[in-house]
Structure formats: C-alpha cells, structure tokens
Amino acid sequence: MKLYNTLSGKKEDFVPVMPGQVRMYVCGITVYDHCHIGHARSAIVFDIMRRYLAYRGFKVTFVKNFTDIDDKIINRAKQEGMPWDEVSGKYILEYYRDMEHLGVGKADMEPRATEHIPEIIGITEGLIDKGYAYEIGGDVYFQVEKFADYGKLSKRDIDDMLAGARVEVNERKRNPMDFALWKASKEGEPAWESPWGQGRPGWHIECSAMSLKHLGETFDIHGGGADLIFPHHENEIAQSEAYSGKPFARYWVHNGFITVDKEKMSKSLGNFFTIKDILGKFDAEAVRFFLLSTHYRSPIEFSDEQLREAETSIDRYYATVLRIHDFIAQEHTTEKSAHDEKVFEELLGRFIERVTGAMDDDFNTALAVGHIFELIRALNKYLDGKPSGAQAVALVQKAAGLLKEAGSILNIFNRMPEDWNRALMRFKCPDVTEEFIISKLQERQKARELKDWTAADTIRKELDEKGVVLEDKKEGTSWKVKIF
C-alpha cells in the first residue's frame, strides 16, 4: 500500500511499526458548535481508511478524540449562560447523532481531553524537567527553539514565521512562537489542580497525552484536516518527540478542504452548511458518495448540484441492482450465452484487483468508484444481450457479489434498491404515498389493456409531475423517484 505522508511530501510504502497491526489517531472536533460538512469529510475519509485497512487484514486500533475544554467552549458557555461541561456534553451528543446519520462508525476509543488531566500534567512536568518547557505565572510554555526539528511537518522555519508576524503578542513568552502546554485559569473558569496552580491544558498537549496513553510513543498514522498541520500537528510532534525522545507518528495524513465558491468553508467566513441541514435535503449515501468521488487530499467544491449528481449516479447503480434481481428471478428454461460473455467474464476476473489496486494507491476512492461504474455498464450490456440459463445466472450472481464487496469497502451501495427509492421519496416527493402510486398504476394498467393510450399517458404525466417516473416492462410497470 502507498500512503501520502505530509511529513515527506511524498507517497510512501505503508509499513506499520508492528506487522499486521495499524494504530491510528485522528484529531476529532472541539465540541462547541454544530458540525459542518467539512467535519463530515474528515470523519468519512478516515472512516473509509480505517475500514479499508481492516479489509486488508490489518488489526486496526483507531482513536479519535474530543477536545472538550478550550477557549471556544468557555466562551460559548458564557454566551449561552450554561456550564462549560454542559456545552461540551451537548455537542458531543450532537456529533454522535450526526455521525450515526452519516453512517460513520465509532472509533475504537473516543477519549476526551478532560479525562486525561493527570497524563497531561505528567508530560508537562517531564518537558520542564528536560528543559523544553518553562513556567511563568502559572502558565507553562513549550520553548520552540529547543526542539531542533520544529517546522518539519509544515515545512517552515521559526525565523520565517516570525517575519510573518501574525502571532499573538504575549509578553510572558520568551519567543512569540512558544505555545502553551498549561494555562493558568482565571476566576470562574474551569480549572484543575496542578503543580503550577489552578489551570487547564493548552490545546495541543491533549492529543500527545491521549495518543501516548492509548497507542504508545510511536504509532502508525496520525490524521486530521489539512488546517491542523500548523500549528496543531507541528506542536504535537515537538512536545511528543521532545518528551519521549522517539519518533511520534510515522505517517501524517491530511484531508483537503471543502470549498464554497472556491473558498474554504469555515465558521469565520460563514459559508458553511451543517451536517444536519444537508441531511435534511439529501440522503447520507449521496453525501458519502459525493465526498468519495474526489480524492481525499483534493479540495472539493460543495453545491446542491454536486449532491444531485451524486444521487443520479447512485440511482444508476441501484437501477442495475434491480435489474440483476429481476434477471435472477426470471425462469431460465433455455441456456443461451450472450456474445460478449468472454469480455464480461474477463472484466469480472480483474475487478476486485482493480478496486483494491486503487485503494492501495493512497486510498484512491474516486478511481475505485470509476471501476464500479465500468462494471455496471458492462453488466448492463451483458444483460442487454439477453442471456439465459444457469451459467448466465451464475455469472450475473458473481457480478452482484463483486459489486457488493466493492460497495462494502467504500461503505456505499450497501442497501436494497427499494430502500434507496424509499429514501429518495422522503426528499423528492414526500407528499406521495406508495398506496397512491400503486392505485394509479392499477388504473393505468386497465387503460393499457384497453389500449387507451391517452388515459395511460395522462396518468403517467400526472405521476411525473409529482416526481414519480414509470417504466413499462414486459413483466409489468415499475416506478421510481425522479431526480431533479
């Protein structure tokens, strides 16, 4: 497997520290507000990586944290007039709800910063002892100049950053780039007892403490959004490696941003869409498909139109699955092979290899999706050739199995076509009931038997206007939700 490593700036062969085992840590969210689609991308991308590594036979230990104490949470608590831990608790619950709706699995461990205060204090003390950190007036800062490799992840050096001069002014720091490991708390703020008085952890130290505790000094993959590269992950490396004297994470993996009108989606620009809002308009599978149809490191432009295209693609997939079911259910009295059977069979033989090949190459989900649709077309073409008999059924069943396997890797295409159709109904034609459609269908069937085409077409048109499309086949008329 190849994996792009931000640290080296290259795709590298993936070799875990312990053969057959992968330990990965992904920075989760700070729980002070609703999650937007950008958070969903990160969650979905790393969920897929984790699933795929497991599919590849690795024993995966996946840790994703919650930052449940920080300035933003404290500010939000003040604004809303509620205790800080009620804020964090509320948004943790909301996060779980969003992830469940999105179809993102839970991590093996989901630790919280406030559950690791003793570990955080321990590391901070260790860093002071080793001369990497200093205490001033109840604050403890990491001294960036003491760590020779500082900047190795984000590819910048301390002097350049100082020239940029957008760092906060803080008289107490020896160097403006120094960052807080521990912050003295003000009156009324959440606080824990420490050797430096009442205080709370800085932002970066929690991830060092939690990854060290749950995964050890050196582990395999550390992930998060690209905006965490600096300063968060840079600082994590500095404090972790200074503390343990060992390499921290081996592969640094970062997902790209979601943009709106070419601009990064962010809270400050106000151009964000919450997961909840989007799931009120689109099915979670469409959201997942949309996000996986672009490589995880590329920026991806968000729009309703893109989601609609995702729906159309998914619909094409399920329409083919339905066709498979119909074909298998048919009576196969004669043996007849379609003329392009060989080509089809050959494609089936290479299919999983091609999908895993794409995923092995830095999780190229977009290419894997492309392979799936190649198979879809080949399958439709094969069925157009009107094959029949046990051998044809076996071949189609094989194709169905392969599609299912590929879908399970990507965590898409994993339900029944009827369920997909029903899900679409909720969004596209919520006022139409299945009973209504079926009664209209029966009415139309009578008209068709009488060859009253005008009446039949009127009913078709009526249903079409309500968002339902009819398909007349030999076995009868079926219907599906129109995507618009």
Add this chain to the structure above:
RNA sequence: GGCGGCGUACCCAAGUGGCUAAGGGAGAGGUCUGCAAAACCUUUAUGCAGCGGUUCGAAUCCGCUCGCCGCCUCCA
C-alpha cells in the same frame, strides 16, 4: 512577504514517463418501446492553462509566465 498546492472536454473527476487520456453528469443522434423511461451504441479533449527544455517518448520530470486556492491566528 514566506511556504505549499492546484489548473485535464460544457460541468464534476481519475490518470504523475510509454497501449485508443478512466468514470459520472449534461447535450446531440440512434437501437429498443404503443408512447415513454431505463439500458445499450455513436458522438463532445490528436489534446491535458501558456511558452520553452530534458527524453527515443511527457498531461505526467525541469524552468519561466499567467490564473486560482490554502497555510503562516481559531479552524476538519
């Protein structure tokens, strides 16, 4: 200003040295159909922002130019 990335058809998007540049959407034409829909076929990039260079050979490597974006402050 420093660092990094991107620019592939009408739109989205894969492809990072070598068969006819995946796949999806949209458009046009066709097969099928009572008519449709779905499906399939044909069609839309002799060219991958532009200009040079390296190479037997480049969308892919190097240089320059233009355009867009990100990070350098909290941010998935």
